[in-house]
Amino acid sequence: MVEDVAVDGTVVVGLGGIGSAAALALADRGETVVGLDPRPPGHTEGSSHGHTRLVRLAYFEDPAYVPMTVRAWRLWQRLERRSGERLLTASGVIALAPAGDPGRLVPATVEAAARYGLPVEHLEAAAVRDRYPALSVPDGWEAVLEPEAGFVDPEATVRTLHRLARDAGADLRPETVEAIEYGDRPVVHTARTRYHPRKVVLTAGPWAPALLEERLPLTVTRKVVAHFTPRDPDGLGPDRLPGFLTGDGGALHYGFPLLPGDGVKIARHDGGAATTPATVDRTVRPEEVEALRAELARLIPAAAGPLLRAYTCLYTMSPDGDFVLGPLPWAPSCIVATGCSGHAFKFVPLLGEVLADLVLGAAPAVDVGFLSPARFA
Ligand SMILES: Cc1cc2nc3c(=O)[nH]c(=O)nc-3n(C[C@H](O)[C@H](O)[C@H](O)COP(=O)(O)OP(=O)(O)OC[C@H]3O[C@@H](n4cnc5c(N)ncnc54)[C@H](O)[C@@H]3O)c2cc1C
Structure with missing residues (x-):
């Protein structure tokens, strides 16, 4: 029998990176929170697995994100202090590309840094080789090093956020949401319960479109x-060795220094076949591994040894590559954070804070208006 449960607060649908941060931020402010997700924290079926996520501040994608990256960096440090967990490694991040590359990875990073006074170093190829002998950067390439940047551990982050959210009073339940009735009084359906909250936060990552x-x-x-x-x-x-990004002729790769048990990780940011979480082919083909090995061999020859492991992960793309964050135009009591287009993990603690603001009617500390779902209405 399906039970009706009134929630005088918020139901958070999906407790991966962003949803668990939202559950924590809401519970911290005294909101009643029920969080629903059938998968355990740190699972490998969505978008928040793989042990490392780059955290950059000088945002080549769009300088409008820089106030968000700057605040997120502080919130990562605060989360580490509060939890006692080491989540962030301040290795620095270097972006490399041929001078004049139409992708503008290096100049756009330099411009974003200049606009907001962030410390970066613009380097020629020879200077990069001097400083990082492991990097094989051809003459004619340029680089920008962001020393105050690095990477975070996504699985450890999600586990930490679950623990803190529970400690702060959030009720996190292993249930699958089957449907949401959108309206002034939303209804969230699972197999055994109809939840009737005041607000819904929808943070179901690649499952959000359905x-x-x-x-x-x-x-x-x-x-x-x-x-x-x-x-x-x-x-x-x-x-x-810092975290790294390379832009060359439209291809954007990124990777991480050597970590114990993890080897050197590399992946390609652009491209990828359209899929769904239910139908995705999780088998990695040898030619996909070889393409990544070739890219690694070109940049860091000593790193391109035997394959340690390969796996798939999912991006949820919006048409413009910007997040989709805010109340739904057709159901303002439902606040969504999705369409993260492969670059949201660095913002996780900030997105939690912003979602709590939007639920509680407070003004976010940073401008997120440009990310509103209303832009697609
Ligand atoms: C390979 C890869 C590399 C990346 N690199 C970077 C990077 O270097 N830097 C960076 O900033 N970002 C990076 N990203 C992007 C970033 O990791 C994602 O934007 C972020 O993890 C998205 O988090 P999420 O909470 O939206 O999704 P998820 O963490 O996938 O969470 C969604 C949750 O919803 C749950 N769910 C699904 N359906 C239901 C349902 N019906 N009912 C209840 N719960 C449900 C799922 O179980 C899941 O736990 C990368 C992403 C990938 C895939």
């Missing part, structure tokens, strides 16, 4: 990630 009945123009893409065991580990650890 729960939104495809009413927002979102697509899901399959991404392949590979970790390699270096042939020579010297100079590849995070104390000697």
Whole structure:
């Protein structure tokens, strides 16, 4: 029998990276929170697995994100202090590309930094090779190093956020949401319960398009990630090598220094086949591994040893590559954070804070108006 449960507060649908941060931020402010997700924190079926996520502040994608990246960096530090967990490694991040590359990875990063006074170093290829002998950067390339940047551990983050949210009073339940009735008084349906909350926060990552009945123009893409065991580990650890991005002729790759048990990880950001969480092909083909190995061999020859592991992950893409964050135009009591287009993990604690603001009618500390779902109405 299905039970009706009134929730004098908020139901959070999906407790991955963003949803668990929202549950914590809401519970911290005294809101009654029921969080629903059938999968355990740190699972590998969505968008928040793989041990590392780059955290950059000088945002080449669009400088409008920089106030968000700056605040997010502070919130990561605060989350570490509060939890006692080490989540963030301040390795720095270097972006590399041929001078004049139409992708503008390096100049756009430099411009975003200049506009907001962020510390970066613009380097020629020879200077990069001097400083990071492991990097094989051809003459004619340029780079920008952001020393105050690095990477976070997504699985550890989600587990930490679940623990803190529960401690703060959030009721997190292993249930699958089957449908949401959108309206002034939303209804959230699971197999055993009809929840009647005041507000809904929808943070179901790549499952969000279906729960939104495809009413927002979102697509899901399959991404392949590979970790390699270096042939020579010297100079590849995070104390000697920053996280990296390379832009070349439209292809954007990124990766991480050598970590214990993790090898050197590399993946390609652009492209990927359209899919759904239910139908995605989780098998990684040898040619996909070889393409990533070739890219790694070009940039860090000593890192491109035997394959350690390869797996898939999902991006939820919006048409413009910007997040979809705010009340739904057809149901303002439902606040969504999705369409994160493969770049939201660095914002996780900030997105939790912003979602709590939007639920409680407070003004977010940073401008998020440009991310509103209303832009697709
Ligand atoms: C390979 C890869 C590399 C990336 N690299 C970076 C990076 O370097 N830097 C960066 O900032 N970002 C990066 N990203 C993007 C970032 O990781 C994502 O934007 C972020 O993890 C999205 O979090 P989420 O909470 O939306 O999704 P998820 O963490 O996937 O959470 C969605 C949750 O919803 C739950 N759910 C689904 N359906 C239901 C249902 N019916 N009922 C209840 N719950 C449900 C799922 O179980 C899941 O736990 C990367 C992403 C990928 C895939």
